Amino acid sequence: MSDKQVKVSFLPGGEQVYVLEGTTVFESAGRAGIMIETPCGGAGTCGRCRVQFTSGKDQPSQNDLDVFSPDEIASGWRLACQTTVNDDAVITIPPGSVLGQEHKIVASPANEETDDDVSPAVRKVHVELAEPTLADDAADLMRLERKIGPFKANLEMLRTGPQILRENNFNVTAVLAENHLIAMEAGDTTGLCMGLAVDLGTTTLAASLMDLSTGRELGIESTMNPQVRFGDDVISRILYADDHPEGKQQLSYAVIEVINELIAKLCDKFGVAAENIYEISVSGNTTMEHLLCGLAVKQLGQLPFVPACARGLVLKAGELGIKIHPAGSAYIFPVIGGFVGGDTVACLLASSSLITGPATLLVDVGTNGEIVLCHDGKMMAASTAAGPAFEGARISCGMRASCGAIEKVVFNNDVRLGIIGGCEAAGLCGSGLIDLVAEMLRAGIVSETGGILTGSDLPADLPEKLAERVKLDSDSKPCFVLKEATDSCAEITLTQRDIRELQLGTGAIRAGISILLRQAGLDATDLSKVIMAGGFGNFIRRSNAQRIGLLPGNISHQKIQYVGNASLQGARLALLSTTLRKNAENLARQASHVELSQDMNFQMEFAEAMIFPDS
Ligand code: FES
Incomplete structure (x- = not known):
């Protein structure tokens, strides 16, 4: 097999990806x-993963x-x-073959009665109101209420509403967040109603620009x-925030600045004004969410690791420094505990x-x-410090999963590389790292204790091309050359x-899994x-x-399902x-927090889990 990359385009979404042939x-x-969907785990027996080749x-x-x-x-099925x-x-890929399609939300049109199950907090309603007359001298906002139902208005709306209505001949779009009137816009702007979902990770951030009027991602x-x-x-970071007088603010500004950069990039790319983003939803671990909101984090680093608040927050985005519509809001996910945060809930x-199923x-x-x-019927949640290796950080040639990242490695007589974007390889992302070490x-190039073997310690039947890739680096330590340098x-x-x-x-995560299973009296x-x-x-x-x-x-492959960036999907x-936002609140309150470091077996489990398993 060659390193040939083929281009695969998916309909109806138009996603394109380059993958290794085969x-x-x-x-x-x-x-x-x-x-x-893979209910049979990819055994080819359930018939649920249907797709059609054009x-x-x-x-x-x-x-x-x-x-x-x-x-x-x-016909290509x-x-x-x-x-x-x-x-x-x-x-x-037909809708029935897509995993979690039941959660694929399409919002109701803004000018129709909305179904709570599928309606965003922010909606727009276009109205053309009859102008006041002596015979109909109802107050401006009452006139609006007659059309769109009761709402609450803040002082800003009370001050500016009458002028906006008259300047636009009473032809305006009302912007409502829950039942609060947050803005009135000239004419019909119902097609411009955006939101931003953010996965605020410790190492990487991902932001998704969503059209709230259709539920589609831009x-x-x-x-x-x-x-x-x-x-x-x-x-x-908790220590930095505590040790430096401006530490907490520095951390907070840094992340807000980068969220604003992502907003600007997405707006530029899709021709959207930042003022047409009315809400941002953020899922992150407890420390990340606290720092975003400028909350104290010192107590998160001290036993018993108590967060300042655990419920989901709805804050004014502007007060956080996030540059969306001036009246826009930020929904911050509820957390389970000091180290099990909103990303887990998401x-x-x-x-x-x-x-x-039972477990x-x-x-x-x-x-x-x-x-x-x-x-x-119970949920036990724990967090473990896995380090940033899975996100390509702290790895010598690591990078995040973006264009040029080696995301797949297969050995035959040599190496075959799958590269994101089909371009020249620039580094190794988490999935590529897992593949390569596996x-x-x-x-037989790596021992169970993790050592890279060299010379006569390598298996006698190792293909020559693979053996040639095992070299010594500038510190005379063994390394594996995945790709030679190019210009x-x-x-x-x-x-x-x-x-x-x-x-x-891997040791940290495996130890966490073992402890939760043991505490529940279960085996894998x-x-x-x-x-x-x-x-x-x-x-x-x-x-x-x-x-x-x-x-x-000892878990069969069929039971394992990979769902991608579920934190971003939850956001x-x-x-x-x-409705799903309320579900998030319930999930956070139902889960019980297990503090792994307090389990007397954690260190032993961790040390054991650092050893790679037998084949
Ligand atoms: S047949 Fe493909 S997942 Fe079941």
């Missing part, structure tokens, strides 16, 4: 951010022939889990969290339809790894230290489902996650539905 449709869609189809598999009629086969793409292809931007210059993890919200484990892999065990373990790109290598960083991350084999979330790449291969020990090896849902 990648399954299921994985290709995952890389494009589309999660396909072009680029290959021969059907036996499973395809078992599921589809000859006419359907001829295939099973996403069984079919590979070997050439450029255009593939339609686009996503992501960037590194600039707070990393004050410390890689939440503890070092993940739970986004994955709620998948939490079925479901949710693992959100990030700098802070969050783990929730849903069992026996493949090195399988090939435009430096050499991409994996060092011994990189593997240690990965071991710290008792789990009916494992939901993996994370923004470290668009896709993670289950076998590789298990090979490096991130997940217990989107809270933006689009006030």
